[in-house]
Amino acid sequence: MTAEYNPKKIEESAQKKWIEDGRFEAKPDDREKYYCLSMFPYPSGKLHMGHVRNYTIGDVISRYKRMNNFNVFQPMGWDAFGLPAENAAIANEVSPKEWTNDNIEHMKQQLISLGLGYDWSKELRTCEPKYYKWEQLIFKKFFEKGLVYKKKSLVNWDPIDETVLANEQVIDGKGWRSGAPVEIKEIDQWFIKITDYADELLSSLNEVDWPENVKTMQENWIGKSHGAEIKYQIKDSEEYLTAFSTRPDTIYGVSFVAISPNHKIALNLSEHDKKIESFLKQCKETSSAEADMAKAEKLGIDTGMKVIHPLTDEEIPVWIGNFVLLDYGTGVVMGVPGHDQRDFEFASKYNLDIKQVISSSTNDELPVLTKGILLNSDKYNDLDSDSASKKIIEELSEKKLGEGLIQFRLRDWGVSRQRYWGCPIPVIYENGDAKLVEENELPVVLPELPKDSPPIPLSQNEEFYKISDGIERETDTFDTFMDSSWYYARFTSADNDSEIFDENSKYWLPVDLYIGGIEHAILHLLYSRFFHKALRDMGMVEGNEPFKKLLTQGMVLKDGTKMSKSKGNTVDPQSYIDKYGADTVRLYMMFTAPPEQSLEWSESSVEGASRFIKKVWNLVICRNYEDINIPDNFSKEELDLRRKTHTTLKKVTNDFETRFSFNTAIASIMELLNAIPDDFKDKDASNSKKYCLNETIIIILKTLNPIAPHVSEFLWNHFYNLNAPEEIESSWPKVEDSLLEVSEFELVIQINGKVRGKTTARIEDTQNQIEEMAKKIENVAINLDDKNIKKVIYIKGKIINFVI
RNA sequence: GGGGAUGUGGUGGAACUGGUAGACACGCUUGGCUUAGAACCAAGUGCCGCAAGGCGUGGGGGUUCGACUCCCUCCAUCCCUACCA
Incomplete structure (x- = not known):
């Protein structure tokens, strides 16, 4: 007589009991604490396989730690602001809020049905005023600390829909809804000075137990480079163009200077020059995403302007190049076609000079990208790249035409979004002057939409922004990365409405293990690390890093690619939970591949x-x-x-x-x-x-x-x-x-590295005993065939190899 | 373009520190049970070969007594690339 295994019945009653007993609700006590956090989901509607995998890994580790007498805290919440809610609102005529909250309710039930042991008493949703109130306060404190400023920056503009588009909404240079060619437009936006922390973001990577590949990615993203800022005087003018270069040793190879199409000189020139005007217009049609720019054909136009080479006094042509970013460095690059791949292609295309100034150790074909010995460089000939760079920087400094400089690839973080479904930026403009909203007036609540209205940006909602004549609210909302940059800390005091972080926060932080997709290896993790350091400097949290250990789980694939709606290769986990039960789905997920690898x-x-x-x-x-x-x-x-x-x-x-x-x-x-x-x-x-x-x-x-x-x-x-x-x-x-102790083992006998026999041997046998025993094995004896044994290698307890 | 990964049977994967390649599972084949099927149980299963034996971890090269593992090089696929989250 055996009872049938009925997962549905067993699982429902266990889950009910766990919630009734409050089994996963955690409080500080005197055991060692373990804060295990999985990246909270965007409430897109229903769980997908990636969620199931991520959260199962976290739950397995949490339960294991609990069995090992750790005080485990495993909370869950919702990254609830974002673009898809607005899209859904347009498509389904529901408000983003309603849509989001419905999705959360459904997905929460799914998480519970997977048997995930979360402390739901600390659940949080980023779209709720009681959460983003504190985010607005943090922004205010950042502002007071001088970490916030406004500057003009580029966005994708859809001229038909009259909205700003996200990069993913730009398809082949066209707006995804309107189909109109997207324009690059410059607007005033809020920035956070993450670059103030560039050095520490780099150096304190040593303090965390993270996978090496993630650390390397962050290092390369921050991209600290030593080089020089070099000033090129504009001919017949008192003005200079300043370029940053990591290779001042190649300065004698400069044959052009290229400026960004958004550089103010380019903009000025376009007012009087039809050709330049139409070139700039053409540049505005390329998406601003880095990958698209890199793939786009390198185009340029000669401005007719000349600059003076700071060391040779030669005249050098100034070009406008579509590959020069205004946001990176100074918006000016010096072109050294002999020693830079991109400059080489550009110079070849437009018939610009290509000079070799560095010798090549292997062949003479240009461009030579490696460092080497200088040539065609006047008094610096025969020096190696590094010492030449040093001396050239010295000379430039003396002439006041340049200086050595450390430059980061990392750019400041633009946090303004011109959308509805996000956290309002708590700023009021009085006759154009920006002022932060007072703490006691926070939160600035996102207004409800009028009935049956599609989500209109705050800038079109006069009731929201207009306070009185000359006094208006900021209408941008925050980048949703802001919401997710500090939630890990807020979980520890999520039920406290009077303090952002409290005594519990001190106990639980930092996160002992953070688990999430490898796709977040750079942006989300870098922003969170920055937040933690900035919060630390304001006395709000302790420690230098938010996440002690990191586990990056691989993607769930089908037919070799990421599951996605557009490819139509998604598999809904719910049907498997219904059919086999949560235990089977969990076991399958854990059995099929190791966590870091992609799972087919x-x-x-x-x-x-x-x-x-x-x-x-x-x-x-x-x-x-x-x-x-x-x-x-x-x-x-x-x-x-x-x-x-x-x-x-x-x-x-x-x-x-x-x-x-x-x-x-x-x-x-x-x-x-x-x-x-x-x-x-x-x-x-x-x-x-x-x-x-x-x-x-x-x-x-x-x-x-x-x-x-x-x-x-x-x-x-x-x-x-x-x-x-x-x-x-x-x-x-x-x-x-x-x-566990064993006295015997299976000895493998090899001849020239090939397995020729196996036998049982005792661990304590000497090499001689093992050798004699091995030689007596029939197949070994045949293969040895009285040949001269040159060498015998015995690895104790494993293998003996005869070299003949 | 840049950065980071991955590549092993028909399939997912194992081999943790350079020491028996293919654990475990799926699938398949054969047999048992059954009127039949499902389920379950047992045996087999890298490839070529009747066999002896040979070949075999994306391709090519190298180091080593010995390489999935280390080095060089090439190829393919995936992720990120700052407004998807």
């Missing part, structure tokens, strides 16, 4: 996960373990099972603890289950066999608990109620080291 969705493997759970169910459900005594001694077969049980436990513990390698942990639990001999499962098996099986079942259920918590807890309570009072999640089992 496979329908039939889900079936396999379900089968394994049923096997465990069938093993445990029909057992009756009354009256088992501790045996005095064990047979060899019994000891073998006990050894297998404890080596498995050791491996699983190691996989959880040091590698987050859940797929191999699960594989070894499966192996253990397969290793139980049939006669141990007999109803009338001996007491000692039952004892060993008992031990194995305990370890299987315990180690499975973080991954498949519902079924393991159910079976535990069923199986264990007679034997002990312990709750399954109360402790992680201990390895009995004495059971």
Whole structure:
């Protein structure tokens, strides 16, 4: 008589109990704390596979830590502002708020049905005034600290819809809705001086336990480079064009200077020159996204202007180049076609001089991109690049035509968005002067939309922005990266409406483990790190870094590409939860690939996960373990099972603890289950066999608990109620080291690195004994064939290799 | 264009520190159970070959007694590229 495994029933009752007991609600106590955070989702409607994977990883680790007596805090919330809500509002005629909140309610139920152990008492939603009130306060404090300023900056402008478009809304240079060619427009926007922290953002990467690739990506993004600012006097003028270069050693190779199409000189020239005017118009049609710009054909136009080379006094032509960014450096670059790929292509196209000023160690073909020895460089000839750079900077400094400079690739963070569904920027303009809204008047609440209205930007909502004559509110909203840059800290005091961070924050911060998609490796993580440092400097949080350890999980793919609606290759996790239960979906997710790697969705493997759970169910459900005594001694077969049980436990513990390698942990639990001999499962098996099986079942259920918590807890309570009072999640089992010792091993015998035989040997055998034994193996003897043995390599406990 | 990854059977993956390549699972084949099917159980399953044996971790080269692992080079795919989140 075996009861049928019914995941729906088991899971619903377990989830209900967990919530009733408040099992995952965390309070500071004297245990070691563990703040485990998974990146909160954008409430797009329903969970996708990436969420399921991310949150299962976090939950497995949280449950494992809880079993190891950590005080675990695992909260969840919603990154609730953003573009899709506005799109949905237009498409479905619901307000962004309604749409967002409906989605949250649905997705929250999905998270609960996955058995994720969140502390829902700390749930937060970024679109609620009680959250963004504090964000507005932080912005005010940033402003007071001098970290905020306004400047003109470029946006994609849709001339038909008269709106600013996000890069993803620009398709082949056209607005996605209107189809009109997008224009690049310059408007006044709010910026945050993240560059003030550039150096520290770089150096304190040493303090965190993050994957090396993420650290490298951040390093390269911040991009600290040593170089020089070099001033080129404009001919017949007192003015200069200042260019930054990391290669001042190539200064004798400069054959043109290129300025950005948005540089004020270019704009001035276009007023009197039709050709330049039409060129600038053409430039405005290229999307401002970096990837698009890089792919776009490099175009330029000669301004006819000349500048004076600071060392040779030669006249150099000034061009306008569509590849020069105004926002980066000075908006001016010096063109060295002999030693820069892009400049080389540009010069070849427009027949500009290409001079070699650095020797090449390998071949003479230009451009030579490596450093080397200078030539054609007057008195600097024969110096190496580095010392030449130094001396050239000295000369430029003396002439007051340049200076050595450290430059960052990182640019200040533009936080203004001209949209409705976002956090209002708390600024009031009095006759054009910007003033921050007083603290006691926060929050500036996002106005409700008029009934049946599409989401109109705040700039079209006079009721919102007009306070009185000459006094108006700011109508930009914040970039949603602002919302997600500090939520990790707010979780720790999410239920406190009188303080942004409180005593609990001190206890829980920093986040011990942060888990999320690799796609956030740069922007989100960099902004959050910046926020933490700025908040620290304002005395609001402690420590230098928000996230101690980082786990970046790979994408869930189908047919080799990211699941997406546009490709029509999405798989809805809900149907699998409904069909197989949450435990199976969790087990599948953890078994199919290691967390950092991308996971290829496979329908039939889900079936396999379900089968394994049923096997465990069938093993445990029909057992009756009354009256088992501790045996005095064990047979060899019994000891073998006990050894297998404890080596498995050791491996699983190691996989959880040091590698987050859940797929191999699960594989070894499966192996253990397969290793139980049939006669141990007999109803009338001996007491000692039952004892060993008992031990194995305990370890299987315990180690499975973080991954498949519902079924393991159910079976535990069923199986264990007679034997002990312990709750399954109360402790992680201990390895009995004495059971692990082995005296024999399988010796592999190689000849010239090829396997020619295997035999059983004892660990304590000497190399000589091993050699003699190996030579007697038939296939080894045939292959050795009296040949001269040049060398013998013996790796203890593993392998012996004869070199002939 | 720049930056970061990945590449192993029919499939997902394992091999953690340079030491038996393919654990575990899916699929498939055969057999058992069944009126039949599903489910379940047992055995087999990298490729070529009747076999002996040979080949084999994206391609090419190198270091080593020994390379999925280290080095060089090429190719393919994926992610990020500052207004998707």
